[in-house]
Amino acid sequence: MATVRKRNGKWQAQVRRSGHPSRARSFITKPEAQRWIRDVEAELDAAEAQPVTSAQAGAKLLASTTIADLLTRYRDTVTPRKRGHIPEINRLNAFLGQPWASLPLSDATPQVFSRYRDHRAGQVSPGTIIRELGLLRSVFETAQNEWDVPLTANPVAKVRKPTAPEGRTRRLAEGELDSLLKPSSIGRTIWLRAAIQLAIETGMRRGELLNVRWSDVDLRVGLLTIPRTKTDISRRIPLTSKAVSILMELRDAPGARNEERVFCVKPDAFQLAWQRCKLRASRSQPDILDLRFHDLRHEAVSRFFELGLSTAEVALISGHRDMRMLFRYTHLKPEAIVAKLQTTSTPLARNQQQ
Template sequence: MASIRKRNDKWQAQVRRIGHAPRTKSFINRADALRWIRQTELELDRTSLAYDPATLDRTTVADLLRKYVRDVTPGKRGHASEAKRIEVFLRYDWAKLTLARITPQVFTRHRDQRLREVEAGTVIRELGLLRTVFEVARREWDIPLQGNPVANVRKPKAASGRNRRLRADELTALLAACSNGRTAWLEPGIRLAIETGMRRGELLNMRCADLDLANGLLSIPETKTDIPRTIPLSDNAVLILRSLQDTGTDDRLLPVTANAFRLAWERCKRRASKTIPGITDLRFHDLRHEAVSRFFELGLSVPEVAAISGHKDPRMLFRYTHLKPEDIVVKLRNASQQVAA
């Protein structure tokens, strides 16, 4: 629909079309305004030939989410967690809105509400998923959205990265708690996380066929980044893996589900908290941070540590590195003494 009106000695023309942002322009002459309206409508007609604008009135956000979780999510490595997140999206009132009524402000309000409930990192991941859903709908499903309604929603500022290091007394308490538990695989899992810097999922996917203990190597065919890697093993890691290889009853070296491992880890921390109360805030992923920091403390270079951890971006690798200032002081003093000598 087009309209024209005189305002402040100028002719203001506007063209509105379902599925497109309104277009407005001012002219001195009425004839120029009418000419611009005809040209704009022709342009919109050309770009909309392949689409049915009424689709936006018939399709809800929930329809897009269901199609995405059915057609796209199963092909992803983290499909289970993504499917659960979309299941939660479907419970919100905005999921019932048609695409003709969806606006960036809808997701701005959602962002503000979620920030009162969860951490900023969770909200950033939710907005990222929603943006991807709308982008796939626009580019691959012939949904005539003029723009992505999540693209211009400002992301909240992420919290500062964790710098949690594992103390020696905490490790002792954890291993003691493991011995009091009924899960024989938890202790080697914790030790391997510290020795190798592997993620929990990578640890649980280890198989006998991936081992080359004679040469001190472990192949990781399935990674978070979908880029396989082979990591060198410390002597301690070789001993742990050899014990798992000898006692294992399954092709997997740690034959347990991710949820069972998580629950065992939480129970272990609760037992350890009887002697170290502050250990309850330790996350299993912090052991990966601990491992990377130890690699650097051993004197390994950035490329060498990256080859073990699998980081492709040095900036991300440094986020996992938390060197102890007191250790750096010792190195500086030793270097100064050597120069003085």
């Protein structure tokens, strides 16, 4: 819109157009003002007729798209396809409540997430921060690679992660297993006793235990197939005689033959039963409260090595494809190694005996 008006003895011309800054100038005569308006409008028309470059379009998209837009799209389209989608949805929803979520992508710099990292350091563990930064990095990578968002760089990629905590070395202390098995055999959660024992005998994760179907178990040959694993790679594991005995007992329990799964329990109910079991066990073993069900997998893998199984054999059972991760789950008891050394004569000892 263009206007011409007389003020203080001069003609004031002004041109306003959406998407452009307002421009104004004063002239002695009205024709001069009108001519200037026509020149300015012609200049604006020519500018608008020019094709928008990809750089300009990209800059406009980054300025009009917020971090929250990416988080929401990732939550609604990518996360539901993941097995652990519920915790990730909760984490993404928490991100949406952060002040930086409303920032346009043009302002999404590494410094934004560095400040967030430092803020979280006083609230959660380093492991949690590492997982949060990993999720944010995945969101931006997906936007770059799959959604054609013209980000010049991933703003989270350059953010320094806190030092990762050392892997847990928690194993069952003397008497702790008995303290767990006693309360797990009481009431409506007697299935928990079998779940605890099978976790130690097989090294299976909680989710793997809850997904086992009777059709996956071959008690005749002592093999169990785990079709759904954390790594999405199925595996067949050999069963110990004790594991076979536990499964046979579960199979022969009243009503078991009518069930598809070995453990017909929801994850939340399982976790609640586990916490209650630990609370009862803590009366005689106070330190047991810090035991996690996943620690039983550590216990199992460590026992496999103490039995003399090779690394390849243990990996076959546990499903580890990265030997570094396998060794993180391995916490051998020095006492077991001492006993092994004392029952095996060394070459030097044999020479001395000769």
